[in-house]
Amino acid sequence: MSPEATCPRRCPWPRLQVWTWVEPVVASTQVAASLYDAGLLLVVKASFGAGAASNHSASPSPRGAPEDEQQRAISNFYIIYNLVVGLTPLLTAYGLGWLSDRYHRKISICVSLLGFVLSRLGLLLKLLLDWPVEVLYGAAALSGLCGGFSAFWSGVMSLGSLGCSEGRRSVRLILIDLILGLAGFCGSMASGHLFKQMVGGSRQGLVLTACSVSCAACALLYSLLVLRVPESMAKHSKAPPAVDTVSGTVGTYRTLDPDELDKPSVVEHPPSPGKAKPPKTIIALLFVGAILYDLAVTGTVDVIPLFVLREPLSWNQVQLGYGMAAGYTIFITSFLGVLVFSRCFRDTTMIMIGMVSFGSGALLLAFVKETYMFYIARAIMLFALIPITTIRSAMSKLIKGSSYGKVFVILQLSLTLTGVLTSTMYNKIYQLTMDKFVGTCFALSSFLSFLAMVPIGIVAYKQASQLQYGDITET
DSSP: OOHHHHOTTSTTGGGGOGGGOOHHHHHHHHHHHHHHHHHHHHHHHHHHHHHHHHHTSSSOOOTTHHHHHHHHHHHHHHHHHHHHHHHGGGGTHHHHHHHHHHTOTTHHHHHHHHHHHHHHHHHHHHHHHTOOTTHHHHHHHHHHHTTHHHHHHHHHHHHHHHTSOGGGHHHHHHHHHHHHHHHHHHHHHHHHHHHTTSOSSTTTTHHHHHHHHHHHHHHHHHHHHTOOOOOOGGGGOOSOOSSOOOTTOOSOOGGGOGGGTTSOOSSOOOOOHHHHSOTHHHHHHHHHHHHHHHHHHHHHHHHHHHHHHSTTTOOOHHHHHHHHHHHHHHHHHHHHHHHHHTTTSOHHHHHHHHHHHHHHHHHHHTTOOSHHHHHHHHHHTTTTTHHHHHHHHHHHTTSOGGGHHHHHHHHHHHHHHHHHHHHHHHHHHHHHHTTTOTTHHHHHHHHHHHHTHHHHHHHHHHHHHHHHHHHHHHO
């Protein structure tokens, strides 16, 4: 007897081998990122805190003026820093995505991880050598020139999409996001305690930064020496399904899938106007919805650290770490939400549920006065991660597997570019309104989140029309 006959379950195992899992890279990278983000904010606050105190010690100032000046200094630093982080990947990220599609899927991941290590080394050297805070702009530029998060995450999404079928892709991608969230939660919870290991002087935060560098280096070594590219599930499919089997997706994406155009259909029907349309319109609407929603999320994420450091919350290092960890709990709740909602809702419905969740939480965040209110607002945002991940999953069902790297990196670069503009705009709005109504930015984010539902609703209407027409033709 052949080995296949004696061990019928042996065939699928090569696709499930541990070294094809990208989750360890995601987890280690996110722990490093959460430690770095907290350390960067606290180091920048300490750097500008000394300057603010000296500038106002010689002359009397109104109550709260030193804190406002410090807030403006930190905000201005992040405006330039986010511009560098967001714009420099535009020079290299698409090229890395193209190289990944043409030569090797790991190129964008490995090169971007090298940039992450260099940027965290920049913060470490700043603490060790007492360099000026402006040196961190150069560290951010190095990371961006290596592709930054845009190249890294597009590479991760490509590997995640290749290693599973369309029917499990939404769950697979949200599972990667879950790993990201759990790692970020652990890193944020520990960040405040690690930052306080060395008290006083310019080297406070040295232990925290060293841990961040170590985690980033581990991720780079794992991706170089251990990680392998999984085989595409498309190669193992014998025939195209007559109806899409995606959990929670009613109807078929078959007529919108470019991979299916060259395959014979099980039941041939004359081409209809609705089915002959290319998916460009739907992809464009998904892009618009993703960008509008990302504007809302990015603006909120950029303003929250400044918001919690000033009155009325005035958090310390440990409270800041706990608050950042609370933001990562949405990765867990969003994962559970996808598992439940995908059984009875379409992708577009799940996207809109997430947008409503975030918009409602951002609106409540605008009126937060106490710490417990902040955590209530965060709890309302429990499904905020579903939209972007589900949009990526929906796009992957409409394009060829050989184009994943380019399409995902274009989407990520679009989100990054709009995020840069949003960061600048929100920081300026925050500076202008923090004395009048500090929650203005959160109210604006709530409006944008609800506005992003419009293009997604159009996609849902188009898909429903196509399904209805398909049912008529089949009968």
